[in-house]
Amino acid sequence: MIKWILLVFICVFTTFPQAGDAYTQAQCDSIKKQRETIRSQFRSGYSTKEGERLTARDKALFTLLANHCSKPKKSGSAYQAASSTPTRTPNSNWLLNQKVSNMSLHSDSYKDAAKLDAWSKFYKLPKRCRKKGMGSADFVWCSEYRGKQKELFEVQWQGRQ
Structure with missing residues (x-):
């Protein structure tokens, strides 16, 4: 038991000096x-x-993989030139936070571009439906709310025609 604790202890603390460095592909x-x-x-x-x-x-x-192996340095280079830009961004989810210019919230709702645009402007997602870790009761409420909003939108859309 003590051997296992010692092994984990050594593995964890030997990684601290290398915390900011990218590992080689072999590592x-x-x-x-x-x-x-x-x-x-x-x-x-x-x-x-x-x-x-x-x-x-x-x-x-x-x-270790997440912190050091996203962009491993080449195995053969003993010296890695310092660059003005950091190799790791502070936020690991930077891609999720990127804005996409042609993205709409409900892109699969309608095939007609004009109707899809009108629906995107009409439907606003309530705060209750935007929270993380939503419970099943909230999920059901949000689904029903969206359905009712879609019915209202369809009535208004038909009135335009």
Whole structure:
């Protein structure tokens, strides 16, 4: 038991000096191989304590991959030139926060471009429907609300014709 704790302790604290550096492709491949080994152990039988140890190690390896292997440096280069732009953005979800100019909220609602544009201007998503971790009651309410709004929109759209 003490050996396992010591192993995890050493693995965690040996990564701190390298926290800002990107790993080489070989290091990233080694971490991926270790995760595959742990995954295969998950598929075989194990005790509760062994499962907890495997889970902790898998999470630690996942974190290492996320922090250091998104853009690994080349294996052969001992020196990496410093650039004026950082290699890692502070927000890991930067792509999710990018605005897309031709994106509409309900792009699959209507095939007619004019009707889709009118629907996008008509329907406003309530705050209740925008929160994270929405419960099933809120989800049902939002679905029903959208359906009622779509019916109202259809009546107004038919009145234009």
